[in-house]
Amino acid sequence: MNIAVLQFPGTNCEYDTKYAFEKLGCKVTIVWHKDSSIPQDTDLVVIPGGFSYGDYLRSGAIARFANVMESVQTYAAKGGKVLGICNGFQILLEAGLLPGAMKRNNTLHFISKFKHLKVVNNDNIFLSKLKKDQVVNIPVAHFDGNYFIEEEGLKELEENNQILLRYCDENGNVESLNGSVSHIAGICNKEKNVFGLMPHPERAMEDILGCSDGEAMLRGFLK
């Protein structure tokens, strides 16, 4: 399985992401934002976490116009799988590949800690290795993770099973982390080939890091 991990100025999770997927046996290529295309045999594009272009103006707003994003748009339109983690999620929203927008956390703090998540839907490639309602423990690290979508859009997300993850406590009771609408931590598009989530599964790959719940999550992609 060939994975392309995008790299913008300010990206800081590209090597963690590379390590995580290599651990699962994938071949990972890091693709610079100025490149005009992604490798032809790519099975999955990952937009990793970080602070693309310093998060100036808005998180993800400038990265969306990077050279490489045009080929990501085409790739996604043809059904190619795209995963956005944290800043990658923000970029996917700004690019219109996923609906909604990110606001500053309602706590007005940068939140960096392990957080329990509830699997809301697993009828997709992303979470296919996890059970519905399963609780996983994955770290979050973000300032702008307060997901917003208007009521009508939220209804659509619910109807199409596009909400994949919600923040919850260790018993699976959903709870607020950052003010996110409906406690949303991750969503996918209607076609279910584009996924975005604020938590960092690539940081939860080994017990020595605190938890290895990220492994099952990322393994879902390996088909």
Next chain:
Amino acid sequence: MKAIVNVALKKGVLDDQGKATHHALDTLGFKDIVKDVRIGKQIIMELNALNEQEAKQEVTKMCEKLLANTVIEDYQIEIIG
């Protein structure tokens, strides 16, 4: 020619920064005066000579494309000749 663009969260979108600032102003003794606080950002641009109408058109395009996220933000443009 100069363009001043003000970008802020739309009315229906909860502005947590504005809310926190409002609360701080309340505790500082401005409770009776302040009705609401909204926080936005201002983008000031020097433009190459254009007529005012053209400047407004171009800056509107910039707002729609990059400067504002119209899912959650409104923008206002002021052109100063």
